[in-house]
Amino acid sequence: MTDIFDNVILCRKCGEEMNPIKLERNGFILRALECKKCGSRLLHPVDESEYNKFIQLKNKTFRVKMRFVGNSYAVSIPREIVRFIKEQEKVMDNMVKLCFSNSKKLSLVFGKEEK
Ligand SMILES: [Zn+2]
Numbered sequence: 001m002t003d004i005f006d007n008v009i010l011c012r013k014c015g016e017e018m019n020p021i022k023l024e025r026n027g028f029i030l031r032a033l034e035c036k037k038c039g040s041r042l043l044h045p046v047d048e049s050e051y052n053k054f055i056q057l058k059n060k061t062f063r064v065k066m067r068f069v070g071n072s073y074a075v076s077i078p079r080e081i082v083r084f085i086k087e088q089e090k091v092m093d094n095m096v097k098l099c100f101s102n103s104k105k106l107s108l109v110f111g112k113e114e115k
Pocket residue numbers: 011012013014015016035036037038039040
């Protein structure tokens with residue numbers, strides 16, 4: 001299957017050929033096209049819809065219970081989140097990194113961390 005970005009796409013404003021670029025937003029690498037003349041940008045529709053799904057999840061707060069398991073506490077990660085991560089990572093590792101972001105906030109890191 002050919003990708004839409006394999007075609008020559010012209011800028012709507014000035015008719016110049018747009019060049020492929022990569023944009024980084026919230027850890028996502030988005031494929032985009034940019035017009036060198038006027039700076040117009042066009043996000044790849046597939047990447048844009050994935051990114052929008054992420055923004056919807058990001059704006060949501062899930063309330064989950066802590067359960068006592070052995071000497072530790074366990075929290076469940078809602079299916080919606082797991083499904084999204086699986087789509088992104090293709091294979092989900094059983095190991096995640098857990099660390100404090102600040103005194104009241106814990107972070108879970110899935111997959112490889114950039115930077
Ligand atoms: Zn242009």
